[in-house]
Amino acid sequence: MWQSIYADLEERNFTVIAVAMDDAEAARPWIEAAKPAYPCLIDRDHHVADLYNMVNVPQATWIDEQGHIVRPPENAGSSDAFRQMDRVTKQMTADQLAERERTKSIYTAAVRDWALNGPASAFAYDAAAARARLRLPDQGTATAHVHFRLARHLLRIGKSDEAARHFAEASRLHPESWTIWRQAAQKDASGLAAGPEFWARVDALGDRPYHRPIDMKGI
Amino acid sequence: MITLLHAQTEVSSKTAIARNGDLWISPHELERATGWSMKPEGFCQGDVCVPVPSGNRSGYVDGERVNVAAFWRRLGHPIVHDAAGAVWALGTAAADRTASLQSLEAPDFALPDLAGVTRTLAEQRGKKVLLVTWASW
Numbered sequence: 001m002w003q004s005i006y007a008d009l010e011e012r013n014f015t016v017i018a019v020a021m022d023d024a025e026a027a028r029p030w031i032e033a034a035k036p037a038y039p040c041l042i043d044r045d046h047h048v049a050d051l052y053n054m055v056n057v058p059q060a061t062w063i064d065e066q067g068h069i070v071r072p073p074e075n076a077g078s079s080d081a082f083r084q085m086d087r088v089t090k091q092m093t094a095d096q097l098a099e100r101e102r103t104k105s106i107y108t109a110a111v112r113d114w115a116l117n118g119p120a121s122a123f124a125y126d127a128a129a130a131r132a133r134l135r136l137p138d139q140g141t142a143t144a145h146v147h148f149r150l151a152r153h154l155l156r157i158g159k160s161d162e163a164a165r166h167f168a169e170a171s172r173l174h175p176e177s178w179t180i181w182r183q184a185a186q187k188d189a190s191g192l193a194a195g196p197e198f199w200a201r202v203d204a205l206g207d208r209p210y211h212r213p214i215d216m217k218g219i
Numbered sequence: 220m221i222t223l224l225h226a227q228t229e230v231s232s233k234t235a236i237a238r239n240g241d242l243w244i245s246p247h248e249l250e251r252a253t254g255w256s257m258k259p260e261g262f263c264q265g266d267v268c269v270p271v272p273s274g275n276r277s278g279y280v281d282g283e284r285v286n287v288a289a290f291w292r293r294l295g296h297p298i299v300h301d302a303a304g305a306v307w308a309l310g311t312a313a314a315d316r317t318a319s320l321q322s323l324e325a326p327d328f329a330l331p332d333l334a335g336v337t338r339t340l341a342e343q344r345g346k347k348v349l350l351v352t353w354a355s356w
Contacts, residue, residue: 002351014347017340024333026355031333039338041330047227048352051326053316060351063325067344072320076351111349118347127323134320137313143297146310149224150299153306162301182356193356 005111006038013065014115019043021057021179026191045152049179050145053137056178056211062114062124070114070124072134077107078211087199106218123216133215144174151184178210223252223287225309227329236284237304243284253287253309262290269294325350 002016016038020027024042031040048054052061052073060076061069081099085092092100110123118124125133151166167184174180181201185193202210213219221235223244230252236243246257255262257280261270271279272293279286279293288307291298297310319326325348329339340348 002349005349012347013345014349015343016349016351017338017343019330019350019352021352021354022356024331028333030353030355039332041332041338043328043330043352045227047330048328048350050311051316051319051328052350053320054352057352057354060349061325063340063343063348063350065345065347067325067341069320069323069325115347115349130323131321136317136320139297139313142310142313142316143299146297146299146308149310150301150306150308153222153224153229153308154301157306159301166299179352179354182354185356187356191355 001034002038003034003036005108005115006036009112009115010037012115015039017041019048021046021049021183045149046145046179046183049177050142053135053141054179055174055176062111064118068127069130069134070119072125072130074133074214075211077104077214079103080210083202083210103219106216107214110216140173141177144170144172144177144180147173148180148183220305222306223248223309224307225252226311228252237300237307240288241278241286242288242300242304242307243281244287245283246285249285249287249290253291255290257285 002018006014006016018036018038018040020031020040020042022042023044027042054073056075058076058078059073061073062071064070079100081096082092084096114121114123147166147170151163151170154163154166167180170180171177171184182193182198185198186195187193188195221232221237221242223230223232228251230248232244232248234245235248244252250256255264258268260268262268279289287309288298291309295312295314297312298307300307325340327339327341329337331337340350
């Protein structure tokens with residue numbers, strides 16, 4: 001998805017780092033199909049989610065040439081339009097698809113603007129604004145991440161029942177994390193954690209967003 | 220065999236002892252797993268040293284072994300282990316993550332690509348970076 005931005009802006013000292021919150025073998029078909037020119041990394045234990053306090057995918061953060069956070073982690077242009085999809089046919093209406101494209105376009109345009117204009121971009125936060133928009137973890141979140149780390153290891157060594165207990169504890173401590181919940185959840189034939197339990201958990205959000213709307217005009 | 224997991228490090232020890240919620244390992248294993256080392260001043264990492272509590276030294280140091288679990292809890296970091304005490308995961312306190320994020324210095328990381336080549340955020344210094352996550356699920 002980011003390949004065209006990368007190709008257009010690579011000469012402007014811009015790169016993408018795509019981090020798959022995934023096992024390598026689950027990520028492989030997608031990466032091999034896309035053949036991106038930028039680094040595509042495998043974060044099977046969600047270390048970056050822990051470091052940056054991320055809770056869903058896709059989330060993105062903007063980092064400048066000095067290694068400073070310019071926009072803290074946020075929804076990378078996704079929309080909650082999918083919540084209205086037909087859950088049997090998995091079809092979205094034209095309006096829903098258009099909404100998804102709309103928010104994606106706004107976000108990618110902002111990324112381009114920043115790549116071209118740096119701190120002069122209207123989308124680049126100054127330090128105070130960036131700090132104010134950070135979402136900060138609590139100790140429950142920190143503890144959730146260590147349960148998740150243990151669970152992923154236990155799964156790899158064949159202790160799936162015990163892993164399940166630690167995944168459950170991780171989600172109990174950090175309920176807003178969809179990365180923890182979906183990585184641990186049952187997957188369908190295409191590898192998606194999108195079964196009845198997923199939809200029930202989404203519906204339980206009520207009016208709360210799945211993808212938090214981002215601070216950009218039009219979103 | 221006891222396995223310690225910390226950040227992106229995995230250390231296996233044939234000599235570690237898990238007992239009553241404590242985990243006794245060698246100073247060498249402590250350093251390999253966590254980056255902290257045992258010095259006369261106490262547990263040290265970079266410029267920071269945390270003294271061994273004088274009222275309970277034996278809870279932290281026993282001959283050639285150190286109780287990494289007690290030390291980790293003393294630092295305020297979360298630590299969990301499996302039922303058998305064979306796998307221990309050492310986490311990082313929210314306060315540390317918060318301080319790091321509030322500095323606005325983007326935390327570095329080292330992760331493999333599909334070819335197994337390790338890449339870091341730091342190697343992109345000098346470029347603007349869009350760090351974006353995704354997943355197949």
